[in-house]
Amino acid sequence: MPELPEVEVVRRGLAEHVVGRVIESVVVTHPRSVRRHLEGAADLAARLTGLRVASAERRGKYLWLTFDDPETSLVVHLGMSGQMLVQPVDAPAEKHAHIRAGLDDDTELRFVDQRTFGGWQLAPLLEVDGTMVPEPVAHIARDPLDPLFDADVAVKALRAKQTEIKRVLLDQSVLSGVGNIYADESLWRAGLHGGRLASGLSRTAMHGLLTEVGAVMGEALAAGGTSFDALYVNVNGQSGYFERSLAVYGREDEPCRRCGAAIRREKFMNRSSYSCPRCQPKPAARATRP
DNA sequence: TATATCTCCTGCGGGC
DNA sequence: TGCCCGCAGGAGATAT
Structure with missing residues:
Protein backbone atom coordinates (compact mmCIF):
# COMPACT_ATOMS: atom_id res chain seq x y z
CA MET A 1 0.00 0.00 0.00
CA PRO A 2 1.93 3.04 -1.18
CA GLU A 3 2.08 5.92 1.28
CA LEU A 4 4.35 8.94 1.13
CA PRO A 5 7.75 7.15 1.38
CA GLU A 6 6.79 4.62 -1.27
CA VAL A 7 5.48 7.34 -3.59
CA GLU A 8 8.68 9.36 -3.09
CA VAL A 9 10.76 6.30 -4.05
CA VAL A 10 8.74 6.06 -7.26
CA ARG A 11 9.10 9.81 -7.91
CA ARG A 12 12.88 9.53 -7.63
CA GLY A 13 12.84 6.67 -10.08
CA LEU A 14 10.80 8.69 -12.55
CA ALA A 15 13.17 11.64 -12.13
CA GLU A 16 16.08 9.36 -13.01
CA HIS A 17 14.58 7.34 -15.85
CA VAL A 18 11.77 9.40 -17.39
CA VAL A 19 12.63 13.10 -17.08
CA GLY A 20 14.04 14.33 -20.40
CA ARG A 21 12.33 11.60 -22.41
CA VAL A 22 9.73 12.27 -25.10
CA ILE A 23 6.45 10.34 -24.99
CA GLU A 24 6.02 8.81 -28.44
CA SER A 25 2.84 6.79 -27.93
CA VAL A 26 0.21 6.07 -25.28
CA VAL A 27 -2.06 3.03 -25.12
CA VAL A 28 -4.82 2.75 -22.49
CA THR A 29 -6.18 -0.77 -22.06
CA HIS A 30 -8.34 -0.29 -18.95
CA PRO A 31 -10.71 2.70 -18.95
CA ARG A 32 -11.01 2.72 -15.16
CA SER A 33 -7.35 3.77 -14.90
CA VAL A 34 -8.22 7.07 -16.65
CA ARG A 35 -11.71 7.52 -15.14
CA ARG A 36 -10.71 10.84 -13.56
CA HIS A 37 -9.65 12.18 -16.96
CA LEU A 38 -13.17 13.19 -17.96
CA GLU A 39 -12.26 13.82 -21.63
CA GLY A 40 -11.48 10.11 -21.99
CA ALA A 41 -8.60 7.81 -22.86
CA ALA A 42 -8.23 8.97 -26.47
CA ASP A 43 -7.88 12.59 -25.39
CA LEU A 44 -5.30 11.70 -22.75
CA ALA A 45 -3.27 9.68 -25.24
CA ALA A 46 -3.41 12.35 -27.93
CA ARG A 47 -2.39 15.17 -25.62
CA LEU A 48 0.48 13.24 -24.01
CA THR A 49 1.99 12.11 -27.29
CA GLY A 50 4.92 14.28 -28.34
CA LEU A 51 5.49 15.89 -24.93
CA ARG A 52 8.95 15.93 -23.32
CA VAL A 53 8.95 15.23 -19.56
CA ALA A 54 10.39 18.19 -17.65
CA SER A 55 10.14 17.07 -14.02
CA ALA A 56 8.65 14.54 -11.58
CA GLU A 57 6.91 16.13 -8.59
CA ARG A 58 5.04 14.90 -5.53
CA ARG A 59 2.80 16.13 -2.74
CA GLY A 60 1.61 13.58 -0.21
CA LYS A 61 0.63 10.48 -2.15
CA TYR A 62 0.06 12.33 -5.41
CA LEU A 63 2.67 12.25 -8.18
CA TRP A 64 2.76 14.41 -11.28
CA LEU A 65 4.92 14.90 -14.32
CA THR A 66 5.42 18.32 -15.88
CA PHE A 67 6.29 18.83 -19.55
CA ASP A 68 7.79 21.28 -21.96
CA ASP A 69 4.17 22.34 -22.44
CA PRO A 70 3.63 24.35 -19.22
CA GLU A 71 -0.16 24.12 -19.56
CA THR A 72 -0.23 20.37 -18.91
CA SER A 73 0.63 18.03 -16.06
CA LEU A 74 0.07 14.30 -15.75
CA VAL A 75 -1.33 13.53 -12.30
CA VAL A 76 -0.78 9.99 -11.05
CA HIS A 77 -2.24 8.38 -7.97
CA LEU A 78 -1.11 4.84 -7.16
CA GLY A 79 -4.19 4.03 -5.09
CA MET A 80 -3.64 0.77 -3.22
CA SER A 81 -1.76 -1.26 -5.78
CA GLY A 82 -0.52 1.08 -8.53
CA GLN A 83 2.99 0.74 -9.93
CA MET A 84 4.92 2.96 -12.35
CA LEU A 85 7.39 0.69 -14.09
CA VAL A 86 10.02 1.59 -16.68
CA GLN A 87 10.57 -1.47 -18.85
CA PRO A 88 12.25 -2.28 -22.18
CA VAL A 89 9.66 -1.89 -24.91
CA ASP A 90 9.87 -5.59 -25.79
CA ALA A 91 9.49 -6.87 -22.21
CA PRO A 92 6.34 -8.99 -21.69
CA ALA A 93 3.38 -6.94 -20.49
CA GLU A 94 2.43 -7.34 -16.84
CA LYS A 95 -0.99 -8.89 -16.17
CA HIS A 96 -2.44 -5.63 -14.90
CA ALA A 97 -0.58 -3.17 -17.15
CA HIS A 98 -3.44 -0.77 -17.90
CA ILE A 99 -1.52 2.13 -19.52
CA ARG A 100 1.67 1.95 -21.60
CA ALA A 101 3.55 5.06 -22.67
CA GLY A 102 6.33 4.49 -25.19
CA LEU A 103 9.41 6.68 -24.64
CA ASP A 104 12.08 7.78 -27.12
CA ASP A 105 14.79 5.51 -25.65
CA ASP A 106 13.12 2.17 -26.45
CA THR A 107 11.58 1.90 -22.99
CA GLU A 108 7.98 2.08 -21.80
CA LEU A 109 6.49 3.75 -18.78
CA ARG A 110 3.81 1.32 -17.63
CA PHE A 111 0.99 1.88 -15.15
CA VAL A 112 0.27 -1.46 -13.53
CA ASP A 113 -2.61 -1.59 -11.05
CA GLN A 114 -4.20 -4.79 -9.78
CA ARG A 115 -7.02 -3.23 -7.74
CA THR A 116 -7.60 -0.24 -10.06
CA PHE A 117 -7.94 2.33 -7.30
CA GLY A 118 -5.24 4.46 -8.89
CA GLY A 119 -5.11 6.25 -12.21
CA TRP A 120 -3.79 8.95 -14.54
CA GLN A 121 -5.34 12.27 -15.50
CA LEU A 122 -4.20 15.43 -17.24
CA ALA A 123 -4.71 18.70 -15.38
CA PRO A 124 -3.60 22.33 -15.52
CA LEU A 125 -1.16 23.68 -12.95
CA LEU A 126 -2.37 26.25 -10.40
CA GLU A 127 -0.52 28.36 -7.87
CA VAL A 128 -1.53 27.37 -4.34
CA ASP A 129 0.18 28.97 -1.36
CA GLY A 130 3.16 29.95 -3.51
CA THR A 131 3.64 26.53 -5.13
CA MET A 132 2.49 25.31 -8.56
CA VAL A 133 0.42 22.14 -8.23
CA PRO A 134 -2.08 20.38 -10.51
CA GLU A 135 -5.71 21.33 -9.99
CA PRO A 136 -6.69 17.93 -8.48
CA VAL A 137 -3.92 18.36 -5.87
CA ALA A 138 -4.92 21.89 -4.86
CA HIS A 139 -6.84 20.73 -1.76
CA ILE A 140 -4.00 18.49 -0.52
CA ALA A 141 -2.03 19.85 2.45
CA ARG A 142 1.76 19.96 2.48
CA ASP A 143 3.39 16.77 3.74
CA PRO A 144 6.03 16.50 6.48
CA LEU A 145 8.86 16.01 3.94
CA ASP A 146 7.94 19.21 2.05
CA PRO A 147 10.69 21.85 2.56
CA LEU A 148 7.95 24.44 3.13
CA PHE A 149 6.05 22.27 5.66
CA ASP A 150 5.13 24.42 8.67
C1' DT B 1 -20.09 23.53 7.37
C1' DA B 2 -18.19 19.59 9.62
C1' DT B 3 -18.09 14.91 10.31
C1' DA B 4 -19.32 9.99 9.29
C1' DT B 5 -20.18 6.30 6.20
C1' DC B 6 -20.40 4.05 1.77
C1' DT B 7 -18.47 2.55 -2.53
C1' DC B 8 -15.30 1.29 -5.95
C1' DC B 9 -12.00 -3.17 -7.11
C1' DT B 10 -9.21 -7.66 -7.34
C1' DG B 11 -6.55 -11.47 -5.44
C1' DC B 12 -5.68 -14.22 -1.60
C1' DG B 13 -6.68 -17.27 2.18
C1' DG B 14 -9.80 -19.76 5.12
C1' DG B 15 -13.86 -22.50 5.76
C1' DC B 16 -17.03 -25.73 4.10
C1' DT C 1 -11.78 -29.32 -6.25
C1' DG C 2 -14.72 -25.56 -6.25
C1' DC C 3 -17.49 -22.15 -4.23
C1' DC C 4 -18.36 -18.43 -1.00
C1' DC C 5 -17.00 -14.95 2.05
C1' DG C 6 -14.07 -11.68 4.46
C1' DC C 7 -10.21 -8.86 4.17
C1' DA C 8 -6.93 -5.34 2.50
C1' DG C 9 -7.57 0.30 2.04
C1' DG C 10 -7.24 5.68 -0.66
C1' DA C 11 -10.22 8.94 -1.68
C1' DG C 12 -14.32 10.80 -3.77
C1' DA C 13 -19.35 10.64 -3.26
C1' DT C 14 -23.08 10.66 -0.39
C1' DA C 15 -25.47 10.89 4.03
C1' DT C 16 -26.14 12.86 8.54
Whole structure:
Protein backbone atom coordinates (compact mmCIF):
# COMPACT_ATOMS: atom_id res chain seq x y z
CA MET A 1 0.00 0.00 0.00
CA PRO A 2 1.93 3.04 -1.18
CA GLU A 3 2.08 5.92 1.28
CA LEU A 4 4.35 8.94 1.13
CA PRO A 5 7.75 7.15 1.38
CA GLU A 6 6.79 4.62 -1.27
CA VAL A 7 5.48 7.34 -3.59
CA GLU A 8 8.68 9.36 -3.09
CA VAL A 9 10.76 6.30 -4.05
CA VAL A 10 8.74 6.06 -7.26
CA ARG A 11 9.10 9.81 -7.91
CA ARG A 12 12.88 9.53 -7.63
CA GLY A 13 12.84 6.67 -10.08
CA LEU A 14 10.80 8.69 -12.55
CA ALA A 15 13.17 11.64 -12.13
CA GLU A 16 16.08 9.36 -13.01
CA HIS A 17 14.58 7.34 -15.85
CA VAL A 18 11.77 9.40 -17.39
CA VAL A 19 12.63 13.10 -17.08
CA GLY A 20 14.04 14.33 -20.40
CA ARG A 21 12.33 11.60 -22.41
CA VAL A 22 9.73 12.27 -25.10
CA ILE A 23 6.45 10.34 -24.99
CA GLU A 24 6.02 8.81 -28.44
CA SER A 25 2.84 6.79 -27.93
CA VAL A 26 0.21 6.07 -25.28
CA VAL A 27 -2.06 3.03 -25.12
CA VAL A 28 -4.82 2.75 -22.49
CA THR A 29 -6.18 -0.77 -22.06
CA HIS A 30 -8.34 -0.29 -18.95
CA PRO A 31 -10.71 2.70 -18.95
CA ARG A 32 -11.01 2.72 -15.16
CA SER A 33 -7.35 3.77 -14.90
CA VAL A 34 -8.22 7.07 -16.65
CA ARG A 35 -11.71 7.52 -15.14
CA ARG A 36 -10.71 10.84 -13.56
CA HIS A 37 -9.65 12.18 -16.96
CA LEU A 38 -13.17 13.19 -17.96
CA GLU A 39 -12.26 13.82 -21.63
CA GLY A 40 -11.48 10.11 -21.99
CA ALA A 41 -8.60 7.81 -22.86
CA ALA A 42 -8.23 8.97 -26.47
CA ASP A 43 -7.88 12.59 -25.39
CA LEU A 44 -5.30 11.70 -22.75
CA ALA A 45 -3.27 9.68 -25.24
CA ALA A 46 -3.41 12.35 -27.93
CA ARG A 47 -2.39 15.17 -25.62
CA LEU A 48 0.48 13.24 -24.01
CA THR A 49 1.99 12.11 -27.29
CA GLY A 50 4.92 14.28 -28.34
CA LEU A 51 5.49 15.89 -24.93
CA ARG A 52 8.95 15.93 -23.32
CA VAL A 53 8.95 15.23 -19.56
CA ALA A 54 10.39 18.19 -17.65
CA SER A 55 10.14 17.07 -14.02
CA ALA A 56 8.65 14.54 -11.58
CA GLU A 57 6.91 16.13 -8.59
CA ARG A 58 5.04 14.90 -5.53
CA ARG A 59 2.80 16.13 -2.74
CA GLY A 60 1.61 13.58 -0.21
CA LYS A 61 0.63 10.48 -2.15
CA TYR A 62 0.06 12.33 -5.41
CA LEU A 63 2.67 12.25 -8.18
CA TRP A 64 2.76 14.41 -11.28
CA LEU A 65 4.92 14.90 -14.32
CA THR A 66 5.42 18.32 -15.88
CA PHE A 67 6.29 18.83 -19.55
CA ASP A 68 7.79 21.28 -21.96
CA ASP A 69 4.17 22.34 -22.44
CA PRO A 70 3.63 24.35 -19.22
CA GLU A 71 -0.16 24.12 -19.56
CA THR A 72 -0.23 20.37 -18.91
CA SER A 73 0.63 18.03 -16.06
CA LEU A 74 0.07 14.30 -15.75
CA VAL A 75 -1.33 13.53 -12.30
CA VAL A 76 -0.78 9.99 -11.05
CA HIS A 77 -2.24 8.38 -7.97
CA LEU A 78 -1.11 4.84 -7.16
CA GLY A 79 -4.19 4.03 -5.09
CA MET A 80 -3.64 0.77 -3.22
CA SER A 81 -1.76 -1.26 -5.78
CA GLY A 82 -0.52 1.08 -8.53
CA GLN A 83 2.99 0.74 -9.93
CA MET A 84 4.92 2.96 -12.35
CA LEU A 85 7.39 0.69 -14.09
CA VAL A 86 10.02 1.59 -16.68
CA GLN A 87 10.57 -1.47 -18.85
CA PRO A 88 12.25 -2.28 -22.18
CA VAL A 89 9.66 -1.89 -24.91
CA ASP A 90 9.87 -5.59 -25.79
CA ALA A 91 9.49 -6.87 -22.21
CA PRO A 92 6.34 -8.99 -21.69
CA ALA A 93 3.38 -6.94 -20.49
CA GLU A 94 2.43 -7.34 -16.84
CA LYS A 95 -0.99 -8.89 -16.17
CA HIS A 96 -2.44 -5.63 -14.90
CA ALA A 97 -0.58 -3.17 -17.15
CA HIS A 98 -3.44 -0.77 -17.90
CA ILE A 99 -1.52 2.13 -19.52
CA ARG A 100 1.67 1.95 -21.60
CA ALA A 101 3.55 5.06 -22.67
CA GLY A 102 6.33 4.49 -25.19
CA LEU A 103 9.41 6.68 -24.64
CA ASP A 104 12.08 7.78 -27.12
CA ASP A 105 14.79 5.51 -25.65
CA ASP A 106 13.12 2.17 -26.45
CA THR A 107 11.58 1.90 -22.99
CA GLU A 108 7.98 2.08 -21.80
CA LEU A 109 6.49 3.75 -18.78
CA ARG A 110 3.81 1.32 -17.63
CA PHE A 111 0.99 1.88 -15.15
CA VAL A 112 0.27 -1.46 -13.53
CA ASP A 113 -2.61 -1.59 -11.05
CA GLN A 114 -4.20 -4.79 -9.78
CA ARG A 115 -7.02 -3.23 -7.74
CA THR A 116 -7.60 -0.24 -10.06
CA PHE A 117 -7.94 2.33 -7.30
CA GLY A 118 -5.24 4.46 -8.89
CA GLY A 119 -5.11 6.25 -12.21
CA TRP A 120 -3.79 8.95 -14.54
CA GLN A 121 -5.34 12.27 -15.50
CA LEU A 122 -4.20 15.43 -17.24
CA ALA A 123 -4.71 18.70 -15.38
CA PRO A 124 -3.60 22.33 -15.52
CA LEU A 125 -1.16 23.68 -12.95
CA LEU A 126 -2.37 26.25 -10.40
CA GLU A 127 -0.52 28.36 -7.87
CA VAL A 128 -1.53 27.37 -4.34
CA ASP A 129 0.18 28.97 -1.36
CA GLY A 130 3.16 29.95 -3.51
CA THR A 131 3.64 26.53 -5.13
CA MET A 132 2.49 25.31 -8.56
CA VAL A 133 0.42 22.14 -8.23
CA PRO A 134 -2.08 20.38 -10.51
CA GLU A 135 -5.71 21.33 -9.99
CA PRO A 136 -6.69 17.93 -8.48
CA VAL A 137 -3.92 18.36 -5.87
CA ALA A 138 -4.92 21.89 -4.86
CA HIS A 139 -6.84 20.73 -1.76
CA ILE A 140 -4.00 18.49 -0.52
CA ALA A 141 -2.03 19.85 2.45
CA ARG A 142 1.76 19.96 2.48
CA ASP A 143 3.39 16.77 3.74
CA PRO A 144 6.03 16.50 6.48
CA LEU A 145 8.86 16.01 3.94
CA ASP A 146 7.94 19.21 2.05
CA PRO A 147 10.69 21.85 2.56
CA LEU A 148 7.95 24.44 3.13
CA PHE A 149 6.05 22.27 5.66
CA ASP A 150 5.13 24.42 8.67
CA ALA A 151 4.66 22.29 11.81
CA ASP A 152 2.91 25.11 13.69
CA VAL A 153 0.34 25.46 10.92
CA ALA A 154 -0.21 21.69 10.84
CA VAL A 155 -0.57 21.46 14.64
CA LYS A 156 -3.18 24.21 14.56
CA ALA A 157 -5.12 22.50 11.76
CA LEU A 158 -4.97 19.10 13.48
CA ARG A 159 -6.12 20.47 16.85
CA ALA A 160 -9.06 22.28 15.22
CA LYS A 161 -10.73 18.95 14.42
CA GLN A 162 -13.44 17.63 16.73
CA THR A 163 -12.79 13.99 15.92
CA GLU A 164 -10.36 11.15 16.58
CA ILE A 165 -6.68 11.86 15.94
CA LYS A 166 -6.22 8.86 13.64
CA ARG A 167 -9.11 10.01 11.46
CA VAL A 168 -7.45 13.43 11.19
CA LEU A 169 -4.04 11.94 10.38
CA LEU A 170 -5.65 10.17 7.43
CA ASP A 171 -7.34 13.37 6.18
CA GLN A 172 -5.08 14.50 3.33
CA SER A 173 -6.48 18.02 3.38
CA VAL A 174 -5.11 18.53 6.90
CA LEU A 175 -1.78 16.69 6.66
CA SER A 176 -0.83 14.70 3.57
CA GLY A 177 1.11 11.53 2.96
CA VAL A 178 -0.07 9.52 5.97
CA GLY A 179 -1.93 6.26 5.35
CA ASN A 180 -3.07 3.49 7.65
CA ILE A 181 0.37 1.95 8.19
CA TYR A 182 2.32 5.08 9.13
CA ALA A 183 -0.60 6.47 11.16
CA ASP A 184 -0.45 3.40 13.40
CA GLU A 185 3.36 3.49 13.60
CA SER A 186 3.43 7.22 14.45
CA LEU A 187 0.74 6.89 17.11
CA TRP A 188 2.62 3.98 18.72
CA ARG A 189 5.86 5.99 18.79
CA ALA A 190 4.02 8.94 20.36
CA GLY A 191 2.24 6.71 22.89
CA LEU A 192 -1.19 7.89 21.75
CA HIS A 193 -4.32 5.85 21.02
CA GLY A 194 -5.89 6.75 17.67
CA GLY A 195 -9.25 7.22 19.35
CA ARG A 196 -8.05 10.27 21.28
CA LEU A 197 -9.81 13.46 20.28
CA ALA A 198 -7.53 15.63 18.14
CA SER A 199 -8.82 18.79 19.78
CA GLY A 200 -8.05 17.32 23.19
CA LEU A 201 -4.32 16.94 22.57
CA SER A 202 -2.01 19.65 23.84
CA ARG A 203 0.18 21.61 21.42
CA THR A 204 3.18 19.82 22.86
CA ALA A 205 1.62 16.39 22.36
CA MET A 206 0.60 17.23 18.80
CA HIS A 207 4.06 18.55 17.98
CA GLY A 208 5.48 15.33 19.37
CA LEU A 209 3.17 13.26 17.21
CA LEU A 210 4.13 15.26 14.12
CA THR A 211 7.79 14.70 14.94
CA GLU A 212 7.14 10.95 15.00
CA VAL A 213 5.24 11.12 11.71
CA GLY A 214 8.23 12.79 10.08
CA ALA A 215 10.68 10.39 11.69
CA VAL A 216 8.88 7.20 10.68
CA MET A 217 8.48 8.46 7.13
CA GLY A 218 12.12 9.46 6.92
CA GLU A 219 13.25 6.05 8.13
CA ALA A 220 10.89 4.28 5.73
CA LEU A 221 12.19 6.36 2.85
CA ALA A 222 15.77 5.50 3.75
CA ALA A 223 14.80 1.80 3.67
CA GLY A 224 13.22 2.15 0.24
CA GLY A 225 9.66 1.97 1.56
CA THR A 226 7.45 -0.73 3.04
CA SER A 227 6.42 -3.81 1.12
CA PHE A 228 4.06 -6.61 2.15
CA ASP A 229 3.85 -8.32 -1.21
CA ALA A 230 4.56 -7.68 -4.87
CA LEU A 231 2.06 -4.80 -4.98
CA TYR A 232 4.51 -2.08 -4.04
CA VAL A 233 7.71 -1.77 -6.06
CA ASN A 234 9.86 1.04 -7.42
CA VAL A 235 10.20 1.80 -11.13
CA ASN A 236 12.65 -1.09 -11.46
CA GLY A 237 10.25 -3.55 -9.86
CA GLN A 238 12.18 -3.80 -6.57
CA SER A 239 10.60 -3.84 -3.08
CA GLY A 240 11.60 -1.86 0.03
CA TYR A 241 12.67 -3.19 3.41
CA PHE A 242 10.85 -1.04 6.00
CA GLU A 243 8.31 -3.79 6.76
CA ARG A 244 10.97 -5.34 9.00
CA SER A 245 11.00 -2.15 11.11
CA LEU A 246 7.26 -1.86 11.69
CA ALA A 247 6.50 -1.85 15.42
CA VAL A 248 2.74 -2.47 15.45
CA TYR A 249 1.18 -2.65 11.98
CA GLY A 250 0.34 -6.24 11.07
CA ARG A 251 1.70 -7.58 14.40
CA GLU A 252 -1.52 -8.62 16.15
CA ASP A 253 -0.85 -10.70 19.30
CA GLU A 254 2.93 -10.25 18.95
CA PRO A 255 4.80 -8.56 21.85
CA CYS A 256 5.16 -4.79 21.89
CA ARG A 257 8.79 -3.89 21.23
CA ARG A 258 8.66 -1.35 24.08
CA CYS A 259 6.78 -3.09 26.89
CA GLY A 260 6.10 -6.66 25.76
CA ALA A 261 2.29 -6.44 25.90
CA ALA A 262 0.42 -8.22 23.09
CA ILE A 263 -0.37 -5.90 20.18
CA ARG A 264 -4.12 -5.52 19.67
CA ARG A 265 -6.05 -5.10 16.43
CA GLU A 266 -9.23 -3.03 16.33
CA LYS A 267 -11.67 -2.00 13.62
CA PHE A 268 -11.56 1.70 12.81
CA MET A 269 -13.05 3.41 9.75
CA ASN A 270 -13.71 -0.02 8.18
CA ARG A 271 -10.04 -0.96 8.36
CA SER A 272 -7.62 -2.41 10.89
CA SER A 273 -5.82 -0.41 13.54
CA TYR A 274 -2.91 -1.83 15.51
CA SER A 275 -1.75 -0.51 18.87
CA CYS A 276 -0.21 -1.49 22.19
CA PRO A 277 -2.80 -1.72 25.00
CA ARG A 278 -0.22 -0.65 27.59
CA CYS A 279 1.73 2.08 25.75
CA GLN A 280 -1.39 3.47 24.06
CA PRO A 281 -4.25 3.33 26.57
CA LYS A 282 -7.72 3.93 25.23
CA PRO A 283 -9.23 7.30 26.10
CA ALA A 284 -12.38 7.64 28.17
CA ALA A 285 -15.42 6.15 26.42
CA ARG A 286 -16.86 9.60 25.62
CA ALA A 287 -13.96 10.33 23.29
CA THR A 288 -13.80 6.90 21.70
CA ARG A 289 -15.82 5.65 18.78
CA PRO A 290 -16.00 1.89 18.10
C1' DT B 1 -20.09 23.53 7.37
C1' DA B 2 -18.19 19.59 9.62
C1' DT B 3 -18.09 14.91 10.31
C1' DA B 4 -19.32 9.99 9.29
C1' DT B 5 -20.18 6.30 6.20
C1' DC B 6 -20.40 4.05 1.77
C1' DT B 7 -18.47 2.55 -2.53
C1' DC B 8 -15.30 1.29 -5.95
C1' DC B 9 -12.00 -3.17 -7.11
C1' DT B 10 -9.21 -7.66 -7.34
C1' DG B 11 -6.55 -11.47 -5.44
C1' DC B 12 -5.68 -14.22 -1.60
C1' DG B 13 -6.68 -17.27 2.18
C1' DG B 14 -9.80 -19.76 5.12
C1' DG B 15 -13.86 -22.50 5.76
C1' DC B 16 -17.03 -25.73 4.10
C1' DT C 1 -11.78 -29.32 -6.25
C1' DG C 2 -14.72 -25.56 -6.25
C1' DC C 3 -17.49 -22.15 -4.23
C1' DC C 4 -18.36 -18.43 -1.00
C1' DC C 5 -17.00 -14.95 2.05
C1' DG C 6 -14.07 -11.68 4.46
C1' DC C 7 -10.21 -8.86 4.17
C1' DA C 8 -6.93 -5.34 2.50
C1' DG C 9 -7.57 0.30 2.04
C1' DG C 10 -7.24 5.68 -0.66
C1' DA C 11 -10.22 8.94 -1.68
C1' DG C 12 -14.32 10.80 -3.77
C1' DA C 13 -19.35 10.64 -3.26
C1' DT C 14 -23.08 10.66 -0.39
C1' DA C 15 -25.47 10.89 4.03
C1' DT C 16 -26.14 12.86 8.54
